[in-house]
Amino acid sequence: xxxxxxxRITRATAPxxxxxxxxxxxxxxxxxxxxxxxxxxxxxxxxxxxxxxxxYRNQVTAVIGPSGCGKSTFIRxxxxxxxxxxxxxxxxxxxxxxxxIYGQDVDPVEVRRRIGMVFxxxxxxxxxxxxxxxxxxxxxxGIKKRSVLDDAVEESxxxxxxxxxxxxxxxxxxTSLSGGQQQRLCIxxxxxVKPEVLLMDxxxxxxxxxxxxxxxxxxxxxxxxxxxxxxTHNMQQAARASDYTGFLLMGExxxxxxxxxxxxxxxxxxxxxxxxxxFG
Amino acid sequence: xxxxxxxxxxxxxxxxxxxxxxAAITVSVLFFIxxxxxxxxxxxxxxxxxxxxxxxxxxxxxxxxxxxxxxxxLLFLASLLGVPIGFFAGVYLAEFGHNRFGFWxxxxxxxxxxxPSIVMGIFAYTLIVLPTRQFSTLAGGVALGIMMIPIAVRSxxxxxxxxxxxxxxxxxxxGIHEWKTIFFVVIPAAYRGLLTGILLDLARVAGETAPxxxxxxxxxxxxxxxxxxxxxxxxxxxxxxxxxxxxWHAQAWAGALVLMMLVLVVNGGARLLLPRRRIAV
Amino acid sequence: MSRSSSPSFNWGDRxxxxxxxxxxxTVVAIVIGLAGSLVxxxxxxxxxxxxxxxxxxxxxxxxxxxxxxxxxxxxxxxSAVALCIAVPLGIGTAVFLAExxxxxxxxxxxxxxxxxAAIPSVIYGLLGIFVVVPWVxxxxxxxxxxxxxxxxxxxxxxxxxxxxxxxxILAAMIVPFITTVSREVLLIVPRSQREAALALGATHWETVxxxxxxxxxxxxxxxxxxxxxxxxxxxxxxxxxxxxxPEIHASLFEPGYTMAxxxxxxxxxxxxDLYLHALIEIGLxxxxxxxxxxxxxxxxxxxxxxxxxxxx
Numbered sequence: 001x002x003x004x005x006x007x008r009i010t011r012a013t014a015p016x017x018x019x020x021x022x023x024x025x026x027x028x029x030x031x032x033x034x035x036x037x038x039x040x041x042x043x044x045x046x047x048x049x050x051x052x053x054x055x056y057r058n059q060v061t062a063v064i065g066p067s068g069c070g071k072s073t074f075i076r077x078x079x080x081x082x083x084x085x086x087x088x089x090x091x092x093x094x095x096x097x098x099x100x101i102y103g104q105d106v107d108p109v110e111v112r113r114r115i116g117m118v119f120x121x122x123x124x125x126x127x128x129x130x131x132x133x134x135x136x137x138x139x140x141x142g143i144k145k146r147s148v149l150d151d152a153v154e155e156s157x158x159x160x161x162x163x164x165x166x167x168x169x170x171x172x173x174x175t176s177l178s179g180g181q182q183q184r185l186c187i188x189x190x191x192x193v194k195p196e197v198l199l200m201d202x203x204x205x206x207x208x209x210x211x212x213x214x215x216x217x218x219x220x221x222x223x224x225x226x227x228x229x230x231x232t233h234n235m236q237q238a239a240r241a242s243d244y245t246g247f248l249l250m251g252e253x254x255x256x257x258x259x260x261x262x263x264x265x266x267x268x269x270x271x272x273x274x275x276x277x278x279f280g
Numbered sequence: 281x282x283x284x285x286x287x288x289x290x291x292x293x294x295x296x297x298x299x300x301x302x303a304a305i306t307v308s309v310l311f312f313i314x315x316x317x318x319x320x321x322x323x324x325x326x327x328x329x330x331x332x333x334x335x336x337x338x339x340x341x342x343x344x345x346x347x348x349x350x351x352x353x354l355l356f357l358a359s360l361l362g363v364p365i366g367f368f369a370g371v372y373l374a375e376f377g378h379n380r381f382g383f384w385x386x387x388x389x390x391x392x393x394x395x396p397s398i399v400m401g402i403f404a405y406t407l408i409v410l411p412t413r414q415f416s417t418l419a420g421g422v423a424l425g426i427m428m429i430p431i432a433v434r435s436x437x438x439x440x441x442x443x444x445x446x447x448x449x450x451x452x453x454x455g456i457h458e459w460k461t462i463f464f465v466v467i468p469a470a471y472r473g474l475l476t477g478i479l480l481d482l483a484r485v486a487g488e489t490a491p492x493x494x495x496x497x498x499x500x501x502x503x504x505x506x507x508x509x510x511x512x513x514x515x516x517x518x519x520x521x522x523x524x525x526x527x528w529h530a531q532a533w534a535g536a537l538v539l540m541m542l543v544l545v546v547n548g549g550a551r552l553l554l555p556r557r558r559i560a561v
Numbered sequence: 562m563s564r565s566s567s568p569s570f571n572w573g574d575r576x577x578x579x580x581x582x583x584x585x586x587t588v589v590a591i592v593i594g595l596a597g598s599l600v601x602x603x604x605x606x607x608x609x610x611x612x613x614x615x616x617x618x619x620x621x622x623x624x625x626x627x628x629x630x631x632x633x634x635x636x637x638x639x640s641a642v643a644l645c646i647a648v649p650l651g652i653g654t655a656v657f658l659a660e661x662x663x664x665x666x667x668x669x670x671x672x673x674x675x676x677x678a679a680i681p682s683v684i685y686g687l688l689g690i691f692v693v694v695p696w697v698x699x700x701x702x703x704x705x706x707x708x709x710x711x712x713x714x715x716x717x718x719x720x721x722x723x724x725x726x727x728x729x730i731l732a733a734m735i736v737p738f739i740t741t742v743s744r745e746v747l748l749i750v751p752r753s754q755r756e757a758a759l760a761l762g763a764t765h766w767e768t769v770x771x772x773x774x775x776x777x778x779x780x781x782x783x784x785x786x787x788x789x790x791x792x793x794x795x796x797x798x799x800x801x802x803x804x805x806x807p808e809i810h811a812s813l814f815e816p817g818y819t820m821a822x823x824x825x826x827x828x829x830x831x832x833x834d835l836y837l838h839a840l841i842e843i844g845l846x847x848x849x850x851x852x853x854x855x856x857x858x859x860x861x862x863x864x865x866x867x868x869x870x871x872x873x
Contacts, residue, residue, distance in 0.1 A: 084452055086378065109571065113455030123446035127469050137454035140464055186450070193454055292766035296661060302653030303662070306740065307670060309733050310677045313688055368584035376578060377585070385585045388592040394855035395595065395848060396794025398824050402844045405828075406598045426595075429588060459577035487681025490796040490821070494828045514683045514797075521687050522801060529691070536684050547679045551672055 031095075032057035032227040033078065033115075033197055038092035040070070040077050042085070047073040049251040051092075055197070055244075060219055060228045062242035062259065064235060066279060070251040071231045075199050078229065079115040080108040096196070113141070116195035120202040122182035124174030124189070131170040133185055137193040152192050159225070160188035161218050180211025184218065191226075198222065200230040204237065216241045235275065239263050247271045314540070321537025324530035329538075334500050334516075337525050344535050346502050350417070350510035354496060355482055357421025357506070358428055362485075363478060366432020373433065374440035375462055385433075393430035400427050401491035409495060415509035420496025424485045431484065435477030439470040476550045483546035487539055489514035513539050596848070603842035605835050614842060620807040620823075622831075627839035629846065631807040635724060635817035636847075639799060640792040642728025642813065643735055648785060650732070651739025652774075655781075658740070659747035660769055671744060678737035686801035689730045694721040694802050697729070702814045717812035722804035725813040730798045735788035742787065742862070746780030747773060783861030790854040794847060796821035820847045 033055035040048035047070045055061050063071045076082040077090045080101060094101045101111045124133045132139075134153045143149065153170070157163040162184040166177070174185055183203060190198060200219075204212040219241050222228055232238050238245055239259060246256040247268075255262065255271045266272045273279060283291075328343045335342030369389070373382055404423035409415060443466050451461040467474070496510045498519060503510035513535055520532035600607075606614065610627060617628015654674070658667045698721030709715040717723075750773050758772035774781070804816020805826060820843050831837040 079453065081449065081453060084449070107571065109455050109457050111455075112453055117453035119446065119449065119453070121446060123444075123450040125447060125450065125465060125469070127471070136451075136465070137456065140451075140454070140456045140460050189450075190454065288764050288767065292764035295766040295770075296657075299653040299657035300661065302650050303657040303670060306650060306654045306677070306736055307673055309736075310673055313677075313680060313684070316688060316692065317684065365584050365587050368581050369588045372581035372585040376581060381582075381585070385588055388589045390855070390859060391592050391852065392588070392595075394790055394851050396796065396821060396851055398794070398796045398821050399595075399599070399844045399848050402602075402824070402828075402841055403595045403598055406602050406841075426591060429591070433588065457571050458574045459571075460573070462577070484679065487683065489681070489683045490825060493825055497829070514681060517687065518683050518797060518801070521683075521690055532687060536687050539681060540684060543679050543681065544676065547676055551675075 029056040034095040036093040040090040059243040061244040062238035065248035116190035133174040156188040156192040320533035324534040347511040347516040358424035361425025362428025370436025373437040398490040415497035423491035439473030599845040605838040606842040632820040636819040639727040643731035646732035655743035682797040686798040689802040713811040717814040724817040727803040738788040742784035746777040786858030
């Protein structure tokens with residue numbers, strides 16, 4: 001048992017780690033998002049099985065698990081993007097501030113304005129300039145006043161730690177930036193519509209380590225204002241960047257808890273097996 | 281007895297050289313056509329061609345001004361009919377058409393594409409000429425417009441499909457409605473291809489003669505409004521070519537040169553704008 | 562509540578979908594209208610002549626007696642001549658472009674071949690009248706008759722105009738269709754096929770003939786059907802050189818007539834209803850024939866997962 005401890009990545013040993021306050025000794029933080037009995041299917045394939053979990057406000061929650069375990073599917077259910085795929089369907093309840101986003105009369109478009117998303121591969125709008133990319137969400141929702149847009153664009157780019165790098169070239173095409181910058185651009189774009197929750201689906205998997213580091217720093221800053229849920233296949237990243245972690249295996253939520261606990265003292269043997277690298 | 285390696289190699293080289301010869305023949309046909317038209321067309325082309333009306337036989341001068349204007353009017357009408365129908369049907373197929381109905385729409389589009397142009401003329405004739413009892417620009421425009429539809433549909437669908445899913449997802453994730461996503465994000469992303477497709481469509485239809493023979497018919501003077509028969513460039517070329525008069529033949533070459541230039545410029549331009557893309561031929 | 566691709570509550574979305582659907586429906590309606598109108602507007606002739614319309618040899622508007630066989634014959638013969646010339650030429654060119662030409666050359670030449678397809682048919686016709694017909698009259702026809710005149714199809718007075726000239730021009734018009742599609746099909750033949758043949762010690766040509774072409778066979782045949790459909794419906798270039806005589810002769814050098822050509826020439830002369838209906842019935846026959854041939858082409862090309870956009 002002790003021998004296995006050596007292999008576990010603990011917060012203390014991960015490089016460049018900041019010490020976070022262990023949440024377990026204080027009052028549990030407010031709940032931003034709560035999934036209750038969430039199930040999702042791709043046609044006949046049952047990808048997410050009866051997941052119930054609480055996402056805490058202004059904290060970073062990581063979702064980890066082996067490939068194909070349903071973590072992307074799960075996160076896409078949180079902003080009702082899952083059902084956009086033909087043949088896909090989801091059932092259950094997800095509470096955002098006392099409002100079930102899967103309720104009868106709920107417009108998914110509304111949901112997506114309050115819960116933003118950043119994708120695995122940066123996808124800035126190809127024909128738009130940097131400025132227009134960030135402003136797109138606002139413009140298409142009716143905000144046209146130039147001054148309002150200018151302020152919103154600058155604020156979003158600052159919050160995405162990209163402002164200094166692009167302030168002189170806002171009219172350049174979004175695609176002229178490097179991979180890491182494009183991803184931060186997508187983050188700025190998502191932040192511009194002022195969501196409460198930001199979902200990130202493996203945001204660094206297409207980036208080099210330096211760009212990845214910058215984004216992880218950014219996530220740390222973002223949680224001040226937003227609730228962040230991040231899917232990652234990189235356990236070290238989860239350990240570095242998150243406060244809470246959920247482990248998904250074959251569509252089921254096996255374990256959920258403070259990141260420190262999950263990585264140093266998991267309760268479920270399957271979690272332990274995954275974390276120690278016995279399967280991937 | 282097996283052929284020796286030498287024989288087989290010799291045969292191989294010969295056969296492959298033959299294919300090279302065939303390719304050369306094919307390309308030389310193009311250059312021959314271009315060269316011939318250039319040669320004869322330039323001799324007959326002058327400024328008066330563009331601004332004068334046809335003169336009676338034997339009288340020098342004259343031009344095809346009314347035919348050029350007629351073609352412009354016809355293309356205008358044709359695009360009014362063909363572009364919206366083709367475009368939005370293409371949008372439907374690309375965005376919503378992954379179902380049974382979409383299959384039938386594609387099938388109908390293919391069918392329409394394969395209809396000989398003269399049969400399109402018959403359709404427009406029965407639709408417009410018979411009830412109105414006259415040849416008209418309108419009838420010609422309708423014939424050409426219907427011909428534009430299948431290419432516009434295919435081209436629109438293809439270029440919209442080329443816009444990656446990730447772009448649409450990005451827009452959805454921002455909380456943008458579907459129709460706005462399609463209209464303000466997807467379509468602009470594909471605008472180059474879409475525009476080129478429409479231009480190519482127009483260029484193709486501009487050269488069509490058969491559907492106009494008994495819809496727009498012909499006219500030796502200006503055609504007023506939309507309900508009179510009108511001259512058009514291709515029909516004029518045809519009429520002059522089969523006539524027994526030398527000076528009319530010269531005019532036919534001039535007209536052919538103008539038409540040719542139009543077609544080549546648009547096709548060449550399209551290829552430059554969109555390299556490596558299979559353009560609807 | 563189960564949620565799957567839920568229709569939006571937004572009226573904008575619903576309206577937009579409906580508009581697009583409406584236009585898509587219009588396309589289908591136009592096709593149905595076209596077919597229906599052809600049938601309806603040829604009903605007098607259909608009623609009067611029935612199936613014998615298709616094998617009646619006499620086309621006499623004065624009598625009135627309408628039989629479409631001369632036109633059907635002419636259409637089939639000119640298309641056959643065109644295919645005989647265009648198929649080897651087209652496939653040969655495609656093989657050259659796909660197998661031998663360096664990529665840059667292949668791209669440029671393909672572009673040029675596509676340009677050939679974009680040339681309006683009236684221009685082909687113009688060259689037909691002033692170049693091809695005189696050439697056939699003075700060189701080709703006497704020449705071929707001298708050598709092969711013992712065969713009925715190569716006998717006859719050198720008019721110049723006729724089925725042969727029309728076939729020649731059609732060949733030039735349909736070669737691009739065969740070449741472009743065949744080249745694409747040849748390019749997607751997997752390397753493994755090629756390598757398997759070469760590994761057995763085949764020469765380059767043997768590889769092409771025995772491994773590559775057979776693999777691409779359905780696509781190439783599909784392209785031939787497409788070209789055929791185009792040839793069948795081609796009007797202007799044919800009208801200008803075919804001689805416009807509704808008679809059936811054995812010789813290729815005799816003037817003839819095609820379905821599309823008679824429509825072009827006589828449509829405006831149809832002074833009474835039965836005449837018009839007979840002409841429209843020819844249009845209906847043309848429609849049906851091209852429909853079948855195009856359908857076959859699409860079937861063949863679909864089987865190799867190749868979607869083709871070609872104008873007929």
